Amino acid sequence: xxxxxxxxxxxxxxxxxxAEPRTLLIHFLRENLRITGxxxxxxxxxxxxxxxxxxxxSVKSCTVFVAQANGADVTTVEGLVNEDGSLGVIQEMFRxxxxxxxxxCTPGMITRAHRLLQENPSPTEEEVRFGMAGNLCRCTGYQxxxxxxxxxxxxxxxxxxxxx
Amino acid sequence: xxDQTLTPEERTxxxxxxxxxxxxxxxxxxxxxxGNYVDDIKMDGMLFGDFVRSPYAHARIKSVNKExxxxxxxxxAVLTAEDLAPLGLHWMPTLAGDKQMVxxxxxxxxxxxxxxxxxxxxxxxxxxxxxxxxxxxxxxxVLTDPFEALKSDVVLREDLAGQTEGAHGPRKxxxxxxxxxxxxxxxxEAVIDxxxxxxxxxxxxxxxxxCPLETCGCVASMDKVTGKLxxxxxxxAPHAIRTVVSLISGIAEHNIRVISPDIGGGFGNKVGxxxxxxxxxxxxxxxxxxxxxVEDRMENLMSTAFARDYWMHGKIxxxxxxxxxxxxxxxxxxxxxxxxxADPTKxxxxxxxxxxxxxxxxxxxxxxxxxxxxxxxxxxxxxxxFRVTEAAYFIERMxxxxxxxxxxxxxxxxxxxxxxxxxxxxxxxxxxxxxxxDYHTAWDKALKxxxxxxxxxxxxxxxxxxxxxxxxKLLGIGLTHFTEIVGxxxxxxxxxxxxxxxxxxxIRIHPTGSAIARLGTISQGxxxxxxxxxxxxxxxxxxxxxxxLEEGDTDTAxxxxxxxxxxxxxxxxxxxxxxxxxxxxxxxxxxxxxxxxHDNDVEWDVDRFAVKGAPERFKTMKEIAFAAYNQxxxxxxxxxxxxxxxxxxxxxxxxxxxxxxxxxxxxxxEWEIRQFYALDDCGTRINPMIIEGQVHGGVxxxxxxxxxxxxAYDEMGNVKTGTLMDxxxxxxxxxxxxxxxxxxxxxxxxxxxxxxxxxxxxVGGVPAFSNAVHDAFRPFGLVQSHMPHDHWRIWKIxxxxxxxx
Numbered sequence: 019x020x021x022x023x024x025x026x027x028x029x030x031x032x033x034x035x036x037a038e039p040r041t042l043l044i045h046f047l048r049e050n051l052r053i054t055g056x057x058x059x060x061x062x063x064x065x066x067x068x069x070x071x072x073x074x075x076s077v078k079s080c081t082v083f084v085a086q087a088n089g090a091d092v093t094t095v096e097g098l099v100n101e102d103g104s105l106g107v108i109q110e111m112f113r114x115x116x117x118x119x120x121x122x123c124t125p126g127m128i129t130r131a132h133r134l135l136q137e138n139p140s141p142t143e144e145e146v147r148f149g150m151a152g153n154l155c156r157c158t159g160y161q162x163x164x165x166x167x168x169x170x171x172x173x174x175x176x177x178x179x180x181x182x
Numbered sequence: 183x184x185d186q187t188l189t190p191e192e193r194t195x196x197x198x199x200x201x202x203x204x205x206x207x208x209x210x211x212x213x214x215x216x217g218n219y220v221d222d223i224k225m226d227g228m229l230f231g232d233f234v235r236s237p238y239a240h241a242r243i244k245s246v247n248k249e250x251x252x253x254x255x256x257x258x259a260v261l262t263a264e265d266l267a268p269l270g271l272h273w274m275p276t277l278a279g280d281k282q283m284v285x286x287x288x289x290x291x292x293x294x295x296x297x298x299x300x301x302x303x304x305x306x307x308x309x310x311x312x313x314x315x316x317x318x319x320x321x322x323x324v325l326t327d328p329f330e331a332l333k334s335d336v337v338l339r340e341d342l343a344g345q346t347e348g349a350h351g352p353r354k355x356x357x358x359x360x361x362x363x364x365x366x367x368x369x370x371e372a373v374i375d376x377x378x379x380x381x382x383x384x385x386x387x388x389x390x391x392x393c394p395l396e397t398c399g400c401v402a403s404m405d406k407v408t409g410k411l412x413x414x415x416x417x418x419a420p421h422a423i424r425t426v427v428s429l430i431s432g433i434a435e436h437n438i439r440v441i442s443p444d445i446g447g448g449f450g451n452k453v454g455x456x457x458x459x460x461x462x463x464x465x466x467x468x469x470x471x472x473x474x475x476v477e478d479r480m481e482n483l484m485s486t487a488f489a490r491d492y493w494m495h496g497k498i499x500x501x502x503x504x505x506x507x508x509x510x511x512x513x514x515x516x517x518x519x520x521x522x523x524a525d526p527t528k529x530x531x532x533x534x535x536x537x538x539x540x541x542x543x544x545x546x547x548x549x550x551x552x553x554x555x556x557x558x559x560x561x562x563x564x565x566x567x568f569r570v571t572e573a574a575y576f577i578e579r580m581x582x583x584x585x586x587x588x589x590x591x592x593x594x595x596x597x598x599x600x601x602x603x604x605x606x607x608x609x610x611x612x613x614x615x616x617x618x619x620d621y622h623t624a625w626d627k628a629l630k631x632x633x634x635x636x637x638x639x640x641x642x643x644x645x646x647x648x649x650x651x652x653x654x655k656l657l658g659i660g661l662t663h664f665t666e667i668v669g670x671x672x673x674x675x676x677x678x679x680x681x682x683x684x685x686x687x688x689i690r691i692h693p694t695g696s697a698i699a700r701l702g703t704i705s706q707g708x709x710x711x712x713x714x715x716x717x718x719x720x721x722x723x724x725x726x727x728x729x730x731l732e733e734g735d736t737d738t739a740x741x742x743x744x745x746x747x748x749x750x751x752x753x754x755x756x757x758x759x760x761x762x763x764x765x766x767x768x769x770x771x772x773x774x775x776x777x778x779x780h781d782n783d784v785e786w787d788v789d790r791f792a793v794k795g796a797p798e799r800f801k802t803m804k805e806i807a808f809a810a811y812n813q814x815x816x817x818x819x820x821x822x823x824x825x826x827x828x829x830x831x832x833x834x835x836x837x838x839x840x841x842x843x844x845x846x847x848x849x850x851x852e853w854e855i856r857q858f859y860a861l862d863d864c865g866t867r868i869n870p871m872i873i874e875g876q877v878h879g880g881v882x883x884x885x886x887x888x889x890x891x892x893x894a895y896d897e898m899g900n901v902k903t904g905t906l907m908d909x910x911x912x913x914x915x916x917x918x919x920x921x922x923x924x925x926x927x928x929x930x931x932x933x934x935x936x937x938x939x940x941x942x943x944x945v946g947g948v949p950a951f952s953n954a955v956h957d958a959f960r961p962f963g964l965v966q967s968h969m970p971h972d973h974w975r976i977w978k979i980x981x982x983x984x985x986x987x
Binding site: 019038040041045048049052053054055056057058059060061062064065067094095096098099105109110112113114116118119120121122123124125128146147148150151152153154155156157158159160161162163164 | 205206208209210211212213214215216217219221222224305306393394395396397444445446447449476478479706707708709871872874875876878879880881882883905906907911913914915917919920
């Protein structure tokens with residue numbers, strides 16, 4: 019199958035490559051770019067393990083062609099660490115509150131939580147639960163994930179306040 | 183050195199040993215997407231395997247035409263049973279003593295069965311080629327009902343025709359697999375015949391699936407130069423897989439290295455050996471290249487490892503006062519097309535004979551008949567020890583049914599029948615020796631915590647209000663007191679394929695006082711790297727942060743049977759403590775030498791040996807470690823390391839009291855969990871944070887199973903729940919918050935008194951949710967109804983009871 023040229027920004031870095039028109043974004047990220055944080059759990063948009071951020075929106079990358087992301091700004095969980103390589107706030111809060119077990123859903127969860135808190139910096143528990151309902155976890159029962167996200171919101175708001 | 187200025191309590195805290203909620207060391211990698219799961223593995227020249235699967239549940243294969251697939255550029259090979267037959271690999275042994283087709287040999291027995299294996303340069307080409315393989319099927323009559331299968335003339339397993347003896351004794355019919363019995367049949371039937379009260383019900387625990395978020399997969403890499411096969415995969419039992427691969431492939435075991443990388447959840451799905459592994463190994467041998475196979479979600483749900491599917495016919499006998507006198511159970515077990523249950527060899531129905539539960543039942547009898555049908559093989563322990571969740575569901579439903587018959591409160595009925603604390607160790611009527619328990623204390627604590635009396639009053643008022651037309655919602659109070667049997671197990675009666683179910687730990691202390699430990703188990707999210715280091719820290723006084731923990735590489739880890747059945751802490755955790763104690767014993771001799779006193783004149787103090795009566799004279803474990811490598815100590819070998827293979831003297835018996843308060847909308851069948859209280863007693867608690875996390879997750883899996891999750895078939899054997907659209911997994915939205923609590927009754931035979939906890943919440947959760955549904959409708963006459971209790975089925979209950987006017 020003939021290939022097309024794609025160019026996008028991933029975690030702040032410009033990348034390009036050749037891909038078939040049918041190549042899914044998740045496969046381009048994982049196999050061409052070796053960005054293996056986003057995972058494949060269902061390939062039908064149900065589980066959210068493949069969630070990435072595209073131009074400021076949470077997107078399930080298992081059902082998007084890389085061609086559709088041509089020219090886009092993509093962020094994955096790898097892009098959410100601090101500049102010095104330490105864990106970002108949400109990543110740290112997931113660790114602090116035991117918001118992960120096997121770790122397979124975690125990259126998608128954290129990437130989705132990142133966007134949720136951009137959209138709604140001070141969510142209620144109910145808003146977190148609703149906002150995270152597109153991401154499945156089989157290990158944690160969500161209780162500590164919700165706790166981690168609420169704690170992240172507090173910490174990010176405190177940081178914002180301190181900076182102002 | 184500040185050691186002299188710290189109190190023993192401060193030194194203990196610095197170790198981050200047992201009992202503290204140490205943060206997980208795994209999470210630094212996982213939270214930034216740096217885990218290493220099997221599908222993350224990429225090797226030079228790696229090929230991809232994919233299966234052609236049967237669309238029919240029962241059919242004869244008339245022909246397979248590979249031509250069009252092979253003509254597609256990028257396709258390397260298409261394997262069928264014919265290609266595997268010369269190697270003797272077209273069938274493989276199952277864990278249950280049966281055999282299973284690797285690729286369809288003349289016929290298929292379930293929808294989704296593997297028919298041909300395509301090998302191609304990338305996963306897209308492999309998927310294209312799967313579509314191009316032409317298979318000509320002749321449909322055969324389909325049997326999806328185990329009761330029908332036992333009467334039918336249709337022979338499912340033609341390969342077993344005429345065989346009246348199976349792996350577990352006589353076969354009564356051509357679709358019958360085994361009969362397994364425990365307890366006293368005649369005595370139990372006599373008790374039931376003469377009882378004041380007998381309650382009888384059919385309790386069905388439906389077919390479901392563990393469905394970890396990561397599906398099963400592997401990468402097989404045969405190095406033709408060295409003759410060594412490396413097999414990476416989602417294996418819950420890597421050493422057992424190595425032995426199985428050696429036995430069925432003929433490759434010498436030292437030439438096989440099995441590696442379980444990070445595993446994205448297992449829950450029993452990743453215990454067995456699947457055709458994908460065999461085909462990938464063959465493909466790598468044939469092509470000389472690494473071959474990756476990762477199943478997609480639909481393949482996962484349709485073909486690898488279903489769970490449950492037990493029809494449990496029960497009779498429970500009691501006196502008028504409610505003292506239980508006997509329990510009888512006959513189970514019809516639907517095993518699908520091949521018997522691939524993951525159970526210890528001598529237990530074809532697992533530990534279903536724990537079905538007397540938490541109760542002192544003097545006489546009991548259990549029989550289980552295994553049956554072939556046109557469904558997928560499996561029968562794995564989905565987040566439970568072998569068939570323990572079936573047993574717990576059965577007895578906890580039978581108790582409720584008996585309470586209705588006696589017109590008694592179900593909490594009180596449980597209380598008067600619990601095994602008393604002074605009866606432990608307790609010999610059950612079905613053959614187990616329960617190690618320890620204090621059920622009354624746990625039960626009273628649970629009832630008090632939820633305000634049980636007030637809940638019953640509220641429920642009675644709600645029924646009045648409902649009858650008066652003031653509300654359309656009912657209130658259900660779901661009670662459960664479960665007892666598990668985990669930690670398989672003693673080698674004298676527990677083995678898998680002849681491999682004794684001991685487990686192992688090897689610890690090496692480095693000269694500068696840090697350490698590495700390797701175990702025969704493998705974490706799939708349980709946090710072993712965190713908790714096992716805590717055990718070692720407490721035992722030998724080196725900080726947990728200075729201890730690396732490794733699992734899953736059979737070239738480096740000592741032999742063990744893997745992680746499932748809540749066996750890691752009871753078995754490998756014990757091995758860890760025992761290996762650490764060997765190190766401490768040697769350290770004592772080194773310390774005595776350094777302090778110039780007799781071995782018996784030093785005593786252990788948190789992280790050091792000190793001279794008795796002179797605590798200011800001591801050697802820390804760190805100092806001892808260095809001495810082990812630089813001093814010539816008479817009578818002692820240099821170095822400081824130990825290995826322990828632990829054969830447990832008994833199983834462990836965790837227990838718990840769970841209470842679910844549920845609101846049910848009679849008109850829509852919708853439910854809402856208002857409160858869920860989970861009290862667990864897993865003996866000694868190693869890491870309370872991780873225990874709580876395990877309980878949250880396990881109860882949520884129980885919520886899924888009880889309230890909607892199932893692998894459903896139509897009468898043609900088509901899987902109706904093959905995607906996450908149809909197969910229920912609760913989201914954060916419908917999952918409630920849980921209240922966790924505990925009592926601590928240590929196991930008397932375990933070195934640190936720990937019992938295991940990972941599976942308790944699933945075992946206890948399912949009956950708690952199901953009993954809540956039943957309890958809501960009890961005032962209107964409901965006695966028994968089958969799970970899963972999805973909205974439609976709950977609506978049907980209400981409708982059947984005439985509650986829709």
